[in-house]
Amino acid sequence: MQLATGTVVNGKVVVEGLDLPEGTSVTVLTRDDELAVKLSPADEAELLEALDEADVEDGISAEELFVRLQRFC
Template identity: 55%
Template sequence: MGIATGTVVAGKVQLDGVALPEGCVVTVLTPDSTGEVFLDAEDEIALLEAVAEAERGETISPEELFARLAKRSKQ
């Protein structure tokens, strides 16, 4: 797995310097309202670990996610 940067052109994402096979499934992370996202090394590792967990099927249901988010917002 890797991380690639691209640009949206005519409604489609064009990756810079990366060729993926036709039909390849990708995940797109969109920036916040400032238009930029910066990860330090620790956050990048955590993100890559989370993506790997999801690829292995180690996920939670949407209901569990929303319950956890609601719990955090009350703290």
């Protein structure tokens, strides 16, 4: 799995520096600047604490995550 950022040009997503084989299935997420998430002060503090914790902990690869998730399917 890869993460890449692209730009829409003439109705098509263009990603510089990424060469994918023809027919590759991709997922596109778009930002909606008008939607805001409102959190209570307690929820915001909890989220910030979790982000700080995630920055210092070792993570796993996306491939390992998907292997682990398959156990629940």
